[in-house]
Amino acid sequence: MGIKPTCKEVHRLVSEQLDRDLSLVEKSRLRLHMLVCDACNNFSAQMTLIRRAMRQFPIDKDQP
Amino acid sequence: MTTPDLHRQLEAMRPALLRFALLQLRNPELAEDAVQEALLAILEKPDQFAGASSLRTYVIGILKFKIIDCLRVAGRTVQIQTEPDQSEDDVIDHLFTTNGHTVEAPRNWGNPDAALEQRDFFRVLEVCLEKLPAQNARVFMMREWLDLDTEEICKELQLSSSNLWVILYRARLRLRECLDLNWFVAR
Numbered sequence: 678m679g680i681k682p683t684c685k686e687v688h689r690l691v692s693e694q695l696d697r698d699l700s701l702v703e704k705s706r707l708r709l710h711m712l713v714c715d716a717c718n719n720f721s722a723q724m725t726l727i728r729r730a731m732r733q734f735p736i737d738k739d740q741p
Numbered sequence: 742m743t744t745p746d747l748h749r750q751l752e753a754m755r756p757a758l759l760r761f762a763l764l765q766l767r768n769p770e771l772a773e774d775a776v777q778e779a780l781l782a783i784l785e786k787p788d789q790f791a792g793a794s795s796l797r798t799y800v801i802g803i804l805k806f807k808i809i810d811c812l813r814v815a816g817r818t819v820q821i822q823t824e825p826d827q828s829e830d831d832v833i834d835h836l837f838t839t840n841g842h843t844v845e846a847p848r849n850w851g852n853p854d855a856a857l858e859q860r861d862f863f864r865v866l867e868v869c870l871e872k873l874p875a876q877n878a879r880v881f882m883m884r885e886w887l888d889l890d891t892e893e894i895c896k897e898l899q900l901s902s903s904n905l906w907v908i909l910y911r912a913r914l915r916l917r918e919c920l921d922l923n924w925f926v927a928r
Contacts, residue, residue, distance in 0.1 A: 683841025689833075692910040696884070696891050697902070716846035723917050726853040730866055731885035733857065734761075 682706040691721045765882040767875045775811045779804040869919035881912035
């Protein structure tokens with residue numbers, strides 16, 4: 678673990694925070710990186726969208 | 742609703758239910774059984790859903806229960822592969838340079854509500870789910886579709902937590918890439 682969190686570390690944390698509580702250190706590393714990184718912000722929004730989509734998946738007779 | 746009506750509506754839903762059971766269970770016989778049991782349970786007590794928001798929501802709820810039952814029984818006989826193979830590692834590694842930057846920065850997908858309002862978006866998502874490796878899909882669907890908590894999934898599948906987190910991470914990366922290529926680029 679370097680001093681500055683990398684995109685690689687932050688991507689993983691973004692996914693893992695959907696499955697567990699991050700530690701305080703992890704949270705602050707995540708937040709720090711998010712302040713300066715568009716790529717990880719986009720990635721985080723994408724992960725949230727996937728979760729929302731799965732939770733409201735429509736199943737009905739209209740689908741092929 | 743009369744019984745013949747209910748029957749007809751359930752029959753109309755059956756193909757979609759079966760596709761979802763199959764996505765989760767990856768075994769046609771188990772999927773058929775789960776759907777059959779769910780539909781029978783509803784037909785046996787047609788009054789039960791009277792107060793529920795919609796028949797569809799009610800049916801999906803019952804189906805999820807039946808699928809969880811199936812997974813519990815199957816879990817005892819079907820061992821899940823816990824050691825990731827080489828190709829699995831590549832899913833993560835090929836996204837990043839050696840110093841931890843993204844090779845290709847994830848782009849902005851725009852307003853999420855706009856995607857979620859479109860039926861076609863969910864069709865693409867379904868195709869992407871079908872393309873996931875079976876073990877990946879099974880675990881991911883347990884977490885995100887059946888909404889099971891991680892402890893329960895670990896127990897059912899005898900996985901360590903850290904193993905589970907990595908499997909879910911890989912599944913999300915694969916789905917992200919598939920959606921990016923097949924939905925957001927195509928827009």
